Amino acid sequence: MPMARQFSQAEHVQVPQQADGKPAVHPACASLPARQCHHALVNKAENDRLARCEASIKRRFDEIVPVLKEVAALGASRDFTEQANRLAEQHLGHPFPEAVLERSWIHGVDVPTLYSSSVFSALTAGVEQFSQRIHQELADGQSLDALLVDCGFHAVNVSACADGRLKGLFPYILRLPASDLLRRSAFAGTLFDVEDDILDWQAAELRRFREGYPSTSDSGTRYLKVAVYHGSSLDPTHQGCAAHQSNEKVAMEAALERLQQFRQGIENAFCCGASTDILLIGLDTDTDAIRIHVPDSRGDLSLFRFVDNAELYKKTLGMNADQARLTIYEAIENVSDVGGWGQGVGKPHDGMRRLMANLLINNLSQIEYVAENYGGWYPDKGHGERFISIGDGFQELQVRNLAYFARLDTVEEGAADLDVGVKIFRHLNVEQGLPIPMAIHYSYDANVPGHRERIIIKLQRVAAAIRARYSDLLSAGMLYLHGSIQNQKLGSPLEEVPLP
Ligand SMILES: [Zn+2]
Structure with missing residues (x-):
């Protein structure tokens, strides 16, 4: 599996083919992979940190098979156990289980057991390495908590598809640190458990009522439920969401339907009017660019009313940070005026517009991250x-x-x-x-x-x-x-x- 590349190597990336056989054109930066784009709102330092983090965690897993091949080639040498462990310590950072190695002289090297124990060791070491980071993020998360409350949300509950390509959704794609107000779950096809989320909503509301955390029950803040579906811009009919047979429209509709059931369920049971907000986000797993479906003034969503962040990146490239930020806010405003299939009633509330703008700006960094480290498109599509x-x-x-x-x-x-x-x-x-x-x-x-x-x-x-x-x-x-x-x-x- 290719490691995260530095830009110098990304120059040699082959332009992927689209499903129709033509060379792909990157939706955000058309000069890729020959020439990089640099957007004024991108957080370069954070991109560098995340690239080191991705490379170090994947290296732990990806060195297992090459090491095992070497171990298997050692055969029945006399100091087999010592040699195998030396390789393991050197490349994987831990020894193999003693008993498994010692049995090797009978039936040969037990590759499946060594493989699994190495995967689980990589997992444990990775968790240890990054729990330190979580402590830091929680400190940073307080600024996310403040932003969420400031935008009028006392809890944000995000459900995405279980697909591994969405595994980096929070730290990478949306750039949201760990936070007490942020809940996350993953289900095949984004088919989240509506009843579970209604219970979570009740717990969040009760906590406000009993503890006044993070806002008192009489303040007008809302609970926000977000669903994230995904598709593939390079090969939409094969590399989309497996749970929906790679049909992006079906994936969108299914996620939207659950969101509506959640909102309706609460309104029916607790007659609290529009005290919950819903938001639908689409992800292109080839470029990590998101699109956000913009709610109208009643909180309703449409499959056809959205802001595409790859387009926004392209449009705001070359602007200074202030101009770019303003253009993003305008794009959110303007999409509320579309007619036809995407027509809604008015604009979403101010806090929702601010939250969406923040997510779009955060995601600009991720679009550039994929451009810089992979040449624009992930090689493991x-x-x-x-x-x-x-x-x-x-x-x-x-x-x-x-x-x-x-x-x-x-x-x-x-x-x-x-x-x-x-x-x-x-x-x-x-x-x-x-x-x-x-x-x-x-x-x-x-x-x-x-x-x-x-x-x-x-x-x-x-x-x-x-x-x-x-x-x-x-x-x-x-x-x-x-x-x-x-x-x-x-x-x-x-x-x-x-x-x-
Ligand atoms: Zn999926």
């Missing part, structure tokens, strides 16, 4: 996940294509998401002779007595159900599970849970 993440997911490891994420509490409920992930990994790993590493991870609330113990039981129950569901893979030695829990306070250490 399809799936390239390293492991399957099950349960609550790892807050620390948010990098594109690192994991396929299935958020689930029981295997029965999450079977559809899980099956999609296993199907992807049968192709990615099993066909190559490598097993599927699955990391089951749940968080608990250390404030609630007994929660930790109950979560461990739940995790073990989920593990047993997964083993039963994929018994063919298990008996073929092609499925490895890893269990871990974490206190829900962001940045808490990972605790490994033995799976019987």
Whole structure:
């Protein structure tokens, strides 16, 4: 898998072909990959930091296979264990499990077990490395909290597709740091759980009522529910959302329908008028450019009324920062006046306009990030996940294509998401002779007595159900599970849970 490249290397990037065979033209910077664009609103220092972060976390995973090839080639040499461990320590940063190496003289090197244990070690090391960063982000997050409240939102709940290409949604694509007011979840096809979100809304409202946090219950702030769907500009009919057969219109409609059900559900049950806002965002997984569907004054959305950030990048390139910012605000204003299919009633409220402008500006940096490190388009336009993440997911490891994420509490409920992930990994790993590493991870609330113990039981129950569901893979030695829990306070250490 290619590593994040520096610009000098990106000059040699081949222009990808569109589905019709013609060379692609980058939607934001037409001179790519020959010549870079530099936008006045891009945060260059943050882009450099994120590139180092992506490269270091992916390197941990991507060196596993080359190291294992060398280990396998050592064969039955006399100091096999020492040599294998020297390679592992040197390239992976940890030794292999002693017992596995010692068995090697009988049936040869047990590559699947070494592979899985290395993936899980990379995972643990990555979480450790980045929990430090989370502490920093939480401090920074206070400025995000302030911005959200200032824009009139007391909670923001974002659901995206579970596709690994959206794994970097917060730190990379939208540039939103970890924050107490920000909730996130991922479901195949962005088909989020409406009932769960209504419960989350109730908890947020109760907290305002009881604690006045982050705003008092009589202030006019709102709960914002965001859904993120995705498509592919290079190959829209093959590399879009698998859960919707790569049909972007179907993906949009499905996400919008859930948003409307959520909003309607709350209005029906609590007759609180328009106390929730909804927002729909589309992502091009080839360039990481977003489009935002702009609500009207009643909070209603249209599939046909949106601001395309690749176009905005192109339009505002060459302007100074103030002009560019103004043009972005104008674009949001102007789109509210469109007629025809996208026609709505008036403009969204001021806070919503400010939030959208912030997201668009943040995403300009990401468009340039992909341009600078990859020449404009990601080379791994399809799936390239390293492991399957099950349960609550790892807050620390948010990098594109690192994991396929299935958020689930029981295997029965999450079977559809899980099956999609296993199907992807049968192709990615099993066909190559490598097993599927699955990391089951749940968080608990250390404030609630007994929660930790109950979560461990739940995790073990989920593990047993997964083993039963994929018994063919298990008996073929092609499925490895890893269990871990974490206190829900962001940045808490990972605790490994033995799976019987
Ligand atoms: Zn998808």
